[in-house]
Amino acid sequence: MVHEAQGQLVQEVAADGGLRALPSRYVLKREQDRPTATVAQPAELSVPTVDVSRLADADPDEAAKLRSALHSWGLFAVTGHGMPQPFLDAVLGASRVFFHLPTEAKQQYSNVVDADDGGRKFQPQGYGVDRVDTDEQVLDWCDRLYLQVQPEEERKLRFWPAHPPELSELLHEFSVDSQKVARLVLAAMARSLGFEEGFFLDKVGERMPSDARFTYYPPCPRPDLVHGLKPHTDNSVVTVLLLDEHVGGLQVFLEEGGGWVDVPVLGGGRHQLLVVVGEEMEIMSNAAFRAPVHRVVAPGEAAERVSLAVFYQPEPHRVLEPSPELVDGERPAMYRRLEAKVFANGFWDAFALGERTIDFLKVKVDVAGDQPAAAVVSGA
């Protein structure tokens, strides 16, 4: 059984009068959850940038920048990744073409599929909106295309769009290049804690599973009343995130910035590539690195926005736990151990409720004097 709102694509809502009257299912009831509660951003706050090609050379200045970025924002802009701008343009361009196809063409890849009992069921891969569980859930103003990309032999190709024809190959190439970025970053993160390069990579496993998620944010009449994408932390060790070149909206919750802080577009039609720390890394590093809470403000009436996130995860059978080397009397284990796939599966339940998986699955151990990570993700 799927919830009746499950099949309701935001793009159709927007096209079908939603631009005149915003359906209540999308409206945030509590004033403090609305993006208008954003504080004015201090001018000195700008997104940290790390040149990953210099990380590869173990450049000490770049390593210091990485450390500072991880401790302040928990995410950073990446340069030196070797992906030419026209390629990045083509990746997001192809996803735009897909999202602009007629609904029937996209529905072939729907994330609502036939169930064994003759009914219909939601499953994460494919095209559609995120899982809807209840009538109370406030829905995000975005549609998605979600595909497992690695390991390659586990791809469910029936969900990979045949149109535009270049989309699959571009996603494949992007996943190969972004995996290199993720590996470089994980190696440098290990070094920054005084470990061998393979410290985190070995725990993740050689196959390094990854999921890609294209997100399409249609024009919205009242971006002040909705979430483009609700506050969350990522279900990943690290995420590689490719941003729309024209339309901003991504925000990060920074304690020291006094609240929600914008990640602006680069300008000049250039694509910003980010690396974001995910919850699995928070656990593995025993909170030496924390997953930042982030959200997306919906675009205005005259704009649309796309992004592509690739989430890197430990192999499903791996044990997820604070690395013993990072646990001692002064810093006790802050999270309990559990199987990586149990954690990954818990994400969907948590996300629908607007909670962190760490909190939803009660992975956090009550350690005296500990401060909760970043912010409480507001109940949607």
Ligand SMILES: O=C(O)CCC(=O)C(=O)O
């Ligand atoms: O669209 C974006 O910029 C962010 C997407 C995101 O945070 C996610 O898919 O987890």
Ligand SMILES: [Fe+2]
């Ligand atoms: Fe995210």
